[in-house]
Amino acid sequence: MDHFDIVVIGSGPAGQKAAIAAAKLGKRAAIVERRNMVGGVCINTGTIPSKTLREAVLYLTGLNQREMYGESYRLKSDITVTDLSARTTHVVGKEIDVIQSQLARNGVTMLLGSAYFISPNEIAIEDATGDLKHVSADKFVIAVGTRPARPPSVDFDGTTVVDSDQILALDRVPRSMVVVGAGVIGIEYASMFAALGTKVTVIEQRPTMLDFCDREIVEALQYQLRERGVTFRFGEHVQTVETHPSGTLTILASGKKIPADTVLYSAGRQGVSDELRVEAAGLTADKRGRLTVDADFRTEVDHIYAVGDIIGFPALAATSMEQGRRATYHAFDEPVGATDDNLQPIGIYAIPEISFVGRTEDQLTSANVPFEVGVARYRELARGAIMGDSYGLLKLLVHAEERTLLGVHAFGSNAAELVHIGQTVMGLSGKIDYLVDAVFNYPTLAEGYKVAALDASNKMRAIARVRAEGNRMDLDVGSGSLV
Numbered sequence: 001m002d003h004f005d006i007v008v009i010g011s012g013p014a015g016q017k018a019a020i021a022a023a024k025l026g027k028r029a030a031i032v033e034r035r036n037m038v039g040g041v042c043i044n045t046g047t048i049p050s051k052t053l054r055e056a057v058l059y060l061t062g063l064n065q066r067e068m069y070g071e072s073y074r075l076k077s078d079i080t081v082t083d084l085s086a087r088t089t090h091v092v093g094k095e096i097d098v099i100q101s102q103l104a105r106n107g108v109t110m111l112l113g114s115a116y117f118i119s120p121n122e123i124a125i126e127d128a129t130g131d132l133k134h135v136s137a138d139k140f141v142i143a144v145g146t147r148p149a150r151p152p153s154v155d156f157d158g159t160t161v162v163d164s165d166q167i168l169a170l171d172r173v174p175r176s177m178v179v180v181g182a183g184v185i186g187i188e189y190a191s192m193f194a195a196l197g198t199k200v201t202v203i204e205q206r207p208t209m210l211d212f213c214d215r216e217i218v219e220a221l222q223y224q225l226r227e228r229g230v231t232f233r234f235g236e237h238v239q240t241v242e243t244h245p246s247g248t249l250t251i252l253a254s255g256k257k258i259p260a261d262t263v264l265y266s267a268g269r270q271g272v273s274d275e276l277r278v279e280a281a282g283l284t285a286d287k288r289g290r291l292t293v294d295a296d297f298r299t300e301v302d303h304i305y306a307v308g309d310i311i312g313f314p315a316l317a318a319t320s321m322e323q324g325r326r327a328t329y330h331a332f333d334e335p336v337g338a339t340d341d342n343l344q345p346i347g348i349y350a351i352p353e354i355s356f357v358g359r360t361e362d363q364l365t366s367a368n369v370p371f372e373v374g375v376a377r378y379r380e381l382a383r384g385a386i387m388g389d390s391y392g393l394l395k396l397l398v399h400a401e402e403r404t405l406l407g408v409h410a411f412g413s414n415a416a417e418l419v420h421i422g423q424t425v426m427g428l429s430g431k432i433d434y435l436v437d438a439v440f441n442y443p444t445l446a447e448g449y450k451v452a453a454l455d456a457s458n459k460m461r462a463i464a465r466v467r468a469e470g471n472r473m474d475l476d477v478g479s480g481s482l483v
Helices: 013-024 040-044 046-060 063-069 081-105 183-194 213-225 315-329 361-366 382-387 415-427 432-439 446-482
Strands: 002-007 029-033 108-114 114-119 122-126 132-142 144-146 159-165 176-180 199-204 231-234 238-244 245-250 257-260 262-265 269-271 305-306 346-349 354-358 369-375 393-399 405-411
Touching: 002 013, 002 315, 013 029, 013 040, 013 081, 013 183, 013 315, 029 040, 029 132, 040 046, 040 081, 046 063, 046 081, 046 183, 081 305, 108 144, 132 315, 176 183, 176 257, 183 199, 183 346, 199 257, 213 231, 213 354, 213 405, 231 361, 245 262, 305 315, 346 415, 354 415, 361 369, 361 405, 369 446, 393 432, 393 446, 405 415, 415 432, 415 446, 432 446
Parallel strands: 002 029, 002 132, 029 108, 132 305, 159 262, 176 199, 176 262, 199 231
Antiparallel strands: 114 122, 122 132, 144 269, 238 245, 245 257, 346 354, 354 405, 369 393, 393 405
């Protein structure tokens, strides 16, 4: 039986970084993954395919150019699934090659098959032929991720009723679609298919969508989606989905019936800890299959760590990578710097995209933190006009007394790239005075930081002026009363 210093189960972003970090520390590391899933859900059915699909949609529909050339502008009039999937297949294949090369270059052993625990220090790996291989290790990192949650009342056929892993395998672009769930994945796909011309209806049990985002930004996204024909049904519960030869019929608890070619069920994800038989290792998963960890990503079993989507929010590729690295460092007593959850950026790749770091207006208001808002609208920036984006905006939340940056919220083209400038300033406890005085390349969207910083600074200056005038009047009244 092979023995390793550390075995990582799952080769997604979290698992890759955990295994490579161990190899860099001189440890004998192995990573376990099924043959057809190298790179995990992120590479094969999640982040990379969906974001590549988004780029293909933007390019083929000419959506970003319509402000310049008119609403009828399209690069290709009849967009097929083949047009969309060609780019995805190319990018996924290239990314898998990169991952395999990185693991091999760092001396990480790749063990192909499905793993499950035999004991806290031993796993069995079943390959495609059913043969078993037993492996032991001093440390384990569980990075197996999640699968789409599937309500038992819904009959998923992979064609007319699909989950978020099956949506990329559709054989045609549907004329109409119902998206159940207004979470990140649901909204991303709703916006992509709306851009393709699909009539989309979004159904959500909650009264709002993306409630962890800034309210103004979410309202801006909602407006843009409605402009593209998306219908929102908030506060609604899906009772059942019927499939018929002519399409689907989604029946809501309120009695509404919504016909569509396709139904995308995007109602959360389920951890795959059940397949790992985690009970044999002394672990207990919650009802969503997730594992509980401490601040160092250690489970209740000291030598077993869990990272990535399997531990829940934020369940993003970027945060998962860092979790994997930190877990390995802690496992081998390697020093690692402190992390601040407030400085982890969130990116939502809808069309248009959203990204933010730090706190929202509602959070600051609830915490009684005095703040001022500075806004730069893309239509005020030369780069925005050049790109044909008149709806985008960059919003800075600034401490009204300390002048430090508390939150950055971007909406529109390149939002997920733009947010990192603010993230860096926040990480260094910088003040907006730096952004006011800095010189940015022109014309760029980054220049929006200076515009927004000046906006906030001018508002604070106006408040200070009112206060100064009030104090002067008080002094005048006071000295007059002494005459």
